[in-house]
Amino acid sequence: MLQAIASHWSTLILALSLAMAAVGIVHAIMTKEDVRAATGWVGVMLLSPFLGAIIYAIAGINRIRRATISALRPVAGEAAEARHDRHVAMEALIDAHYGQHFIGLKTLGDRVARRPLTPGNTIAVLATGDEAYAAMCRAIDDAQKSVLLETYIFDNDAVGQMFVQSLSGAAKRGVTVRVLIDAVGVRYSVPSILKQLKEADITADLFNGNIVMGLR
Known part of the structure; x- marks a missing residue:
């Protein structure tokens, strides 16, 4: 096996670099919200599959966004129950004050903003x-x-x-x-x-x- 690897090492490195580039390109296309950023990273990984994929893994992945997504994943136990209770209470409050049709708007806002709507907040508009x-x-x-x-x-x-x-x-x-x-x-x-x-x-x-x- 070692002899086969030694005789085909260039092919294996090429296959590995192409696989790394393919994974990086798919990740960039699926996660980058800015089209120009996605296009730029795709170009880098196409021109230099191996090195480009490594550079993308170091500098291109938004780890803050990944940490935020991880923090927003469902929790278990008492914390999940408390979050569910707040969610139900908030929907009841919206229904009582603004009507059922606003609950769908709240659900859309929660999913887009990735932060649930909560009561007790006010906004003061300062014009100047x-x-x-x-x-x-x-x-x-x-x-x-x-x-x-x-x-x-x-x-x-x-x-x-x-x-x-x-x-x-x-x-x-x-x-x-x-x-x-x-x-x-x-x-x-x-x-x-x-x-x-x-x-x-x-x-x-x-x-x-x-x-x-x-x-x-």
């Missing part, structure tokens, strides 16, 4: 940035345990100073404050707001500051 910033600062001012702020742009302007004041006040009250700013967005203002945040004893850091060997 001024309204949104004021509401955010009020939430920071009312925080009792922690404040986690993540933003792309954090300008060193009047609005930025308003946030620094609220974040600083929260930190002085003993609230755990963490701020994450994009490394590009923080440079929309010169000087940047980062120094003022750190001077106010606010724990702040940059996202994606150093990409490769110090290059930004």
Whole structure:
């Protein structure tokens, strides 16, 4: 058998690479929501079946999405019963307030969004940035345990100073404050707001500051 493998090793490697590419191509077509991404990965695996399949296995599979799907799989025991009870109660609530035809809409939304509809939620529509910033600062001012702020742009302007004041006040009250700013967005203002945040004893850091060997 070893002699047969040794004499046909090139054919076996070719068959293995084609099989790996076929599996990767099917996976990309079935899971990629962006047509351009699927087409690109298919092209990579067609041009280089063996190496392309390995690259796709490392960089092309969305493991966060896979973990989410795994987390949404049916559970057993008491947790499954509790989830079923909430589902039945939610359908009864929808039927009582909006009618039977809305239950089908809920089922569709649950399957598309992959998150079940739950009661007790409200949405406040804020029409302008001024309204949104004021509401955010009020939430920071009312925080009792922690404040986690993540933003792309954090300008060193009047609005930025308003946030620094609220974040600083929260930190002085003993609230755990963490701020994450994009490394590009923080440079929309010169000087940047980062120094003022750190001077106010606010724990702040940059996202994606150093990409490769110090290059930004």
